[in-house]
Amino acid sequence: MLATPGIDVWVATASAAGSPYLVPVSLAWVDGRAVIAVARSSLTATNLTTSREARLAVGPTRDVVMIDAALEEVVDVAADAALGSAYVAQADWDPRDDTGYVFLVLRPVRVQAWREANEIPGRTLMRDGAWLTEMEA
Amino acid sequence: MLATPGIDVWVATASAAGSPYLVPVSLAWVDGRAVIAVARSSLTATNLTTSREARLAVGPTRDVVMIDAALEEVVDVAADAALGSAYVAQADWDPRDDTGYVFLVLRPVRVQAWREANEIPGRTLMRDGAWLTEMEA
Numbered sequence: 001m002l003a004t005p006g007i008d009v010w011v012a013t014a015s016a017a018g019s020p021y022l023v024p025v026s027l028a029w030v031d032g033r034a035v036i037a038v039a040r041s042s043l044t045a046t047n048l049t050t051s052r053e054a055r056l057a058v059g060p061t062r063d064v065v066m067i068d069a070a071l072e073e074v075v076d077v078a079a080d081a082a083l084g085s086a087y088v089a090q091a092d093w094d095p096r097d098d099t100g101y102v103f104l105v106l107r108p109v110r111v112q113a114w115r116e117a118n119e120i121p122g123r124t125l126m127r128d129g130a131w132l133t134e135m136e137a
Numbered sequence: 138m139l140a141t142p143g144i145d146v147w148v149a150t151a152s153a154a155g156s157p158y159l160v161p162v163s164l165a166w167v168d169g170r171a172v173i174a175v176a177r178s179s180l181t182a183t184n185l186t187t188s189r190e191a192r193l194a195v196g197p198t199r200d201v202v203m204i205d206a207a208l209e210e211v212v213d214v215a216a217d218a219a220l221g222s223a224y225v226a227q228a229d230w231d232p233r234d235d236t237g238y239v240f241l242v243l244r245p246v247r248v249q250a251w252r253e254a255n256e257i258p259g260r261t262l263m264r265d266g267a268w269l270t271e272m273e274a
Contacts, residue, residue, distance in 0.1 A: 008198035012159035014151030018188045022149035022159065024198035024251070051155045060197075061145035061161035114161070 006092045010057040011036060013047035021047055026091035027058065034069055034106040035087055037077060037095040048104055049074060056106070064114050065125075069106035077101045143229045147194040148173060150184035158184055163228035164195065171206055171243040172224055174214060174232040185241055186211060193243070201251050202262075206243035214238045 009027035014020055021043045028035040034056060038044045048054055048071045056067040075083060077096045083103055088094045095101040111126035125132055146164035151157055158180045165172040171193060175181045185191055185208045193204040212220060214232045220240055225231045232238040248263035262269060 010147055010159065010194065010198070012149040012157040012192075014155045014157040016155050018151045018153050018155055019190055020149040020151040020157060020184075020188070020192045022147065022192040022194055022203070024194070024201060047157075051157070053156055055149075055157045055159040057147065057159055057161070061147070064161060066159070 007058060007090070009034065009036065011044055012055040012057075013044050013053070014051055015043070015047050016050050026093060027056075028087040028090035030083060030086040030090075030105075032108070033072060034067065034108065035083065036104050036106070037087060037091070037101050038104060040074075040100050040102045045074070045102060045104065054106055062115055066112045066114055067106075067108045068110040069108050071104060072107045073103075073105040075103045075105065077103055144195060144227070146171065146173065148181055149192040149194075150181050150190070151188055152180070152184050153187050163230060164193075165224040165227035167220060167223040167227075167242075169245070170209060171204065171245065172220065173241050173243070174224060174228070174238050175241060176235075177211075177237050177239045182211070182239060182241065191241075191243055199252055203249045203251055204243075204245050205247040206245050208241060209244045210240075210242040212240040212242065214240055 007027045008024050010024055012022045023044055025036045052071040054069050056069055058065045077084060084096050108126055109129050112124050144164045145161050147159060147161055149159045160181055162173045162175060189208040191206045193206055195202045214221060221233050245263055246266050249261050
């Protein structure tokens with residue numbers, strides 16, 4: 001599911017001062033990493049570059065995959081042709097000609113599947129970066 | 138739209154150490170406030186009690202209302218009958234018999250409508266707590 005074209009992801013980050021931020025962006029899933037493209041000057045990029053942590057949600061509120069992720073790399077959109085192609089093949093826009101955009105490459109650390117969640121976590125699919133169950137990713 | 142029964146909200150918060158958190162929960166809209174019910178021991182309640190700030194998203198990723206909100210009150214679910222009734226009338230569950238649950242009453246400070254957002258904010262509907270446009274709320 002995660003590598004389906006045209007999927008969006010909710011990306012929650014926090015500033016060093018502890019202010020939450022949240023945006024929906026297009027998601028690509030490349031070599032087991034969640035890849036998003038944002039402006040280098042965006043709050044999301046600034047927060048992630050500082051804290052190195054994001055919490056992602058993929059899917060609707062009652063059938064969602066929650067992903068705690070660590071920032072692995074910040075890559076200028078024009079700098080890595082393979083990453084750029086992989087992103088564009090899955091996302092429905094092409095950031096490679098936009099100046100000031102970067103790919104944020106996020107390594108999943110914990111993955112949980114939630115249904116009808118009211119703060120009650122469901123099945124943990126990944127812990128400490130290791131899949132606990134077979135999953136297409 | 139915001140007061141429609143059975144609506145969920147994405148709630149992004151941050152710890153004092155700057156770790157992001159994100160959960161989907163049921164939303165009620167009461168007297169111009171976004172009201173959610175969570176366990177008092179949840180990360181969402183802990184983070185909000187400390188930082189007093191949340192960022193909310195209502196709707197799907199490409200037609201979403203983004204709300205920056207301030208924590209106004211933490212109310213035990215059994216403590217305020219009017220608030221409890223209003224919440225239950227809109228949400229599709231009843232937390233009032235669950236021990237350890239609280240209502241978090243969140244005052245919107247800034248509201249934005251985003252469509253097809255890739256980190257590009259759309260129309261600002263509220264700024265500094267004041268509606269800039271007519272909106273059913």
